[in-house]
Amino acid sequence: MSIPSLEQQLSAELNRMDFSKILVEQPYEYQSIFLNRIQPDSKNARFFPAVIVSDQLAYQIATKRLSKAQLIKRLDCVDRVVIGKSCIVNCFNRGSVEWKKANVSIASIIELAANVSVSELIQVPTIYPLDDSNYQILTGHRRFFAMLYSNGIDGAAHFKVYRNKPSLPRTKQFQENASREDLPQYGKLQAFQEARLELETLSAMRQRAEGKNLTVREISSLLGISMGAFDNYNVLTRYPAVVEAYQNGNSTSFIAMKKIVVREEALVRKKTGQSVLDVEQKRSLNKRLANILSNTAVEESPSKKKRYRLGTIESAELMKVILTENLLELDSGVDWTTVDWAQPKAVNDAFERVLSFLTSSRNLAQ
Incomplete structure (x- = not known):
């Protein structure tokens, strides 16, 4: 059975409502649901590849009755994270970028699980029903994994349950998480x-x-x-x-x-x-x-140096005037208030006009 495209799904929704209501009319209620009826969304930005295990197997892992090598062989869980009640194992290649990223998520989940075990979540995860009577997570993957770590797959917890899959699930996910400060920046983008x-x-x-x-x-x-x-x-x-x-x-x-x-x-x-x-x-x-x-040195194209020139002065009298008199106060016809001093050409042209004025008005050789 082919999955309808987003456009086909939206067309069906818009037959029932107009554009302004497509994200507003999303009925939901709060329910207590067994965790074994809920599955993560592998396409969600907050998802990390996890293998969820039974409480019995989780106990064996937590009490070290299975080595990591045995666990990987049994579950075929290379480049994934095994998670269950009181156990979480990073099976990515040690030292790799993905292994380090998974460790950050694991630390965050364990910390949140400690809070879950003693108090209720202020913002519960949101889910919606699937065709097989199970549910899929819309928002709250980290919270869901914390519940698994704390309560086990056979435990139950409260969820915000939408009556149907939201018309725009990614938009709804962003909408519900936009104000949260604890989400990773990459996940938000x-x-x-x-x-x-x-x-x-x-x-x-x-x-x-x-x-x-x-x-x-x-x-x-x-x-x-x-x-x-x-x-x-x-x-x-x-x-x-x-x-x-x-x-x-x-x-x-x-x-x-x-x-x-x-x-x-x-x-x-x-x-x-x-x-x-x-x-x-x-x-x-x-x-x-x-x-x-990436902190790599960026090659800068060499900028052209600004050059201010006075030209060649062969007259001692003219050089004396240049060095001893305030050229800006001379009635040379140059409006110094309009000269752009940051532009060498403008300054050089103005100076040429001053030299021309001095040589003609005082009969000085340049």
Whole structure:
């Protein structure tokens, strides 16, 4: 059975409601659900590849009755994380980038599990039903894994349960997580990109149906963020190098990173005299940003030195005037208030006019 495309799913939704209500009318209720009925979303930006084990097997792992080698052979879990009640094992290649990233997630999950074991979550994970009477996580993967670590696969917990799969799941995920400060920066950017793709599809459908696209204000409202935050996300996802930097562990704040991107774009515009960068310029800028963000020295094209010249002075009397009199006060016809001192040509031309004035008015040889 083929899975309907996003456009087909949206068409079905729009037969029941208009564009303004597609993210608003999403009925839900809070329920206690067994964890063994819930599955993570492998396409979610917050997902990390996990193998969930039974409570019995988790006990064997936690009490070291199985070695890591035996575990990998039994579960075929290379480059994944094994998780269950009171056990979590990183099976990525030790020392690799993915192994280090998984360790960060593992530490975060264990810390959250300690809180789960003594108190309820303030913001419970959200899920929606699947055709097989099970559920899929929409938001809260880290919280779900913390529940598994704390309670085991046979435990139960409270969830926010949507009646149906949301019309725009990636947009809903971003909307519900946008205000959270504890989410990794890379996850936020990836979630924004996925949500924006959904909204671009919705905008194209609205254009065909009503003759108008979604405005930037409408898109930011659907995402649940301000116009300023929307602009920040837009700038940070404009170049793959920025997203890749965060994926590889860069921890620069979004505001500071945006300043870097905007600064580099301004330098290209100033150099080329173009207000809009073309594809090649953006490709070059992406490479430059990759170098900057990886702390690689960026090759600067040597700038042309500014040269101010006085010319050749052969008259002792003229040299004396130049060195002893205030040339700016002479009635030479030069309006010094309009001279751009940062431009050598403008200064040199003005000085030539002063020399011409002195040689003619005082009959001095140059």
